[in-house]
Amino acid sequence: MKVDWSSFWPQIVEATGQTITMVVATLIFGSIIGITIGLLLFVTRENNILENRFLFQLLNFIINIIRPIPFIIFLVAISQLTRLVVGTTIGTAAAIFPMTIVASFTIARVVENNLVSIDPGVIEAAQAMGASPLRIIFTVLIPEALGPLILGLTFVSVSLIDFSAVAGTVGGGGLGHIAMTYGYQRFDGSVMLVTVLILIVMVQLAQWIGNTLSKWIMRR
Amino acid sequence: MIEFKNVSKTFRSGQKKVEAVKNVSLSIDQGDIFGIIGFSGAGKSTLLRLVNMLERPDSGAVHIQGIDIQKLSAKELRKRRQRIGMIFQNFNLFNARTVAGNVGYPLKLAGIPKKEREKKVTELLQFVGLADKAKDFPDQLSGGQKQRVGIARALATSPDILICDEATSALDPDTTADILKLLKQVNQDFGVTILLITHEMHVIQSICNKVAVMEAGEVIETGNVFNTFTNPQHVTTQKFIRSVQQDLPSKSILEKWKANGGKKLYRIIFQGDITNQPILSTTTRKHHVDFNIVYGSVRELQERLFGNLLISFTGDDSHIKQVLKELKTIVKIEEVDDYESGLV
Ligand SMILES: Nc1ncnc2c1ncn2[C@@H]1O[C@H](COP(=O)(O)OP(=O)(O)OP(=O)(O)O)[C@@H](O)[C@H]1O
Numbered sequence: 001m002k003v004d005w006s007s008f009w010p011q012i013v014e015a016t017g018q019t020i021t022m023v024v025a026t027l028i029f030g031s032i033i034g035i036t037i038g039l040l041l042f043v044t045r046e047n048n049i050l051e052n053r054f055l056f057q058l059l060n061f062i063i064n065i066i067r068p069i070p071f072i073i074f075l076v077a078i079s080q081l082t083r084l085v086v087g088t089t090i091g092t093a094a095a096i097f098p099m100t101i102v103a104s105f106t107i108a109r110v111v112e113n114n115l116v117s118i119d120p121g122v123i124e125a126a127q128a129m130g131a132s133p134l135r136i137i138f139t140v141l142i143p144e145a146l147g148p149l150i151l152g153l154t155f156v157s158v159s160l161i162d163f164s165a166v167a168g169t170v171g172g173g174g175l176g177h178i179a180m181t182y183g184y185q186r187f188d189g190s191v192m193l194v195t196v197l198i199l200i201v202m203v204q205l206a207q208w209i210g211n212t213l214s215k216w217i218m219r220r
Numbered sequence: 221m222i223e224f225k226n227v228s229k230t231f232r233s234g235q236k237k238v239e240a241v242k243n244v245s246l247s248i249d250q251g252d253i254f255g256i257i258g259f260s261g262a263g264k265s266t267l268l269r270l271v272n273m274l275e276r277p278d279s280g281a282v283h284i285q286g287i288d289i290q291k292l293s294a295k296e297l298r299k300r301r302q303r304i305g306m307i308f309q310n311f312n313l314f315n316a317r318t319v320a321g322n323v324g325y326p327l328k329l330a331g332i333p334k335k336e337r338e339k340k341v342t343e344l345l346q347f348v349g350l351a352d353k354a355k356d357f358p359d360q361l362s363g364g365q366k367q368r369v370g371i372a373r374a375l376a377t378s379p380d381i382l383i384c385d386e387a388t389s390a391l392d393p394d395t396t397a398d399i400l401k402l403l404k405q406v407n408q409d410f411g412v413t414i415l416l417i418t419h420e421m422h423v424i425q426s427i428c429n430k431v432a433v434m435e436a437g438e439v440i441e442t443g444n445v446f447n448t449f450t451n452p453q454h455v456t457t458q459k460f461i462r463s464v465q466q467d468l469p470s471k472s473i474l475e476k477w478k479a480n481g482g483k484k485l486y487r488i489i490f491q492g493d494i495t496n497q498p499i500l501s502t503t504t505r506k507h508h509v510d511f512n513i514v515y516g517s518v519r520e521l522q523e524r525l526f527g528n529l530l531i532s533f534t535g536d537d538s539h540i541k542q543v544l545k546e547l548k549t550i551v552k553i554e555e556v557d558d559y560e561s562g563l564v
């Protein structure tokens with residue numbers, strides 16, 4: 001059974017909107033949480049400005065546990081928690097919750113890796129000038145790591161587009177849902193093709209925005 | 221100004237223990253350009269970092285203007301650090317900030333309003349000769365220019381102390397000379413006390429008035445530069461001094477000299493006004509002894525003359541003895557033994 005494209009387009013547009021909502025919302029929440037955890041992870045390291053062995057080990061442990069779990073399994077595994085927090089396990093909002101958790105920990109690692117590549121001498125220079133740890137975080141660590149950080153976030157958003165499609169197949173809505181129900185289960189190749197094309201365009205766009213932004217920030 | 225009182229610092233990593241600084245006592249006076257020299261791993265950086273508590277001592281104390289800075293609270297320490305400028309071998313500039321942004325950063329920390337900050341930044345960039353680079357980013361600058369930015373940044377909050385960790389070690393000889401000149405100017409124009417560390421004796425020779433030699437965490441010799449150069453006590457100090465002024469000809473020349481029946485060599489060291497007097501010729505003429513200058517130099521150090529000559533004497537042995545005896549009352553003279561010349 002083929003879809004009737006004249007009436008099907010609005011559904012595609014809506015699904016695209018849902019996918020964008022999932023990705024953007026996850027990126028925003030995930031960045032806020034992820035950057036915070038990443039910074040904490042970095043500054044609590046041994047010999048760093050707020051060295052704290054316990055906090056570092058704890059955060060490191062949680063990240064190492066969650067990151068290797070395949071997203072589709074994680075999604076299902078925490079569905080009870082999702083119901084508790086969001087109130088339902090289907091729909092866009094219900095997809096954003098597990099996506100945000102996974103994105104946060106991924107972003108935390110990306111942030112940590114970018115911070116590690118900052119020359120420790122620069123941090124020391126700020127300390128020697130009398131900068132407080134908080135001051136160093138906001139006026140040295142973040143600005144110095146921002147360019148590569150944006151590239152890292154771009155990389156994460158591209159995989160979020162992927163995650164949103166996965167979430168879509170299990171009731172999250174969006175393009176993944178459309179591709180699954182119309183393209184796959186009803187064997188409509190044209191729907192599959194259109195959703196794939198839209199996803200490709202979205203990925204390209206995200207990459208382009210990220211590249212431009214980071215280039216602008218690094219100014220060279 | 222700065223006083224190290226029996227400070228020790230040991231690093232422990234796992235089973236290994238490194239005593240980086242061992243019971244060091246030193247005192248640096250207001251207006252000094254004090255140089256600490258030592259080979260790699262001697263503990264120089266660690267000692268320097270004790271001044272602004274980037275490293276905390278295990279025992280002993282560091283007093284700055286009479287205040288034990290280890291006893292300051294975190295907040296007080298940050299305030300004090302604003303008046304201790306620091307420059308680094310690798311410059312450590314903020315890459316995400318422009319030259320002006322780098323120099324303005326410590327002023328921002330100190331809470332200086334924008335207008336005043338801009339004025340001060342302009343002044344400082346003029347002082348270091350980089351007024352036209354204000355809007356550039358560090359990676360657009362040469363090493364020497366980066367260090368100038370580092371110096372301007374360190375001076376921004378008008379510190380009374382400037383500490384320099386191998387400030388010229390990453391620079392070529394010409395640029396090194398420029399930066400050293402600039403540091404001297406900082407000391408003279410602003411009365412900033414400078415504590416610098418280096419492994420290059422020529423840095424000490426060109427700008428320091430006092431020096432301490434470090435080895436394996438300990439200060440093995442300290443004093444004013446002229447005395448230390450003209451009369452080094454410790455073998456390591458002598459080694460460092462030879463790196464800038466060779467006081468002996470090479471081993472092969474000495475071997476040849478010996479093989480050709482060369483006589484005993486004596487080293488005469490002249491200091492200051494004595495270099496103006498014909499001591500050698502008067503003494504030798506009086507005793508009918510001839511002398512031959514085999515090797516040597518007279519140079520300027522700390523605005524005083526300093527001569528180092530290797531001499532052999534020809535004549536009656538007893539007369540030579542007389543000459544030596546008389547010279548000894550006026551200048552420093554010693555026999556160059558085979559050990560010193562590296563022939564053993
Ligand atoms: N944070 C640290 N942890 C462990 N060991 C350290 C640390 N900092 C310095 N050391 C050790 O302390 C000793 C002295 O180091 P320091 O950096 O003070 O030497 P230095 O004289 O400045 O040498 P260089 O000329 O190579 O800079 C070295 O053996 C070094 O390995």
Ligand SMILES: [Mg+2]
Nearest residue numbers: 264265266386
């Ligand atoms: Mg060092």
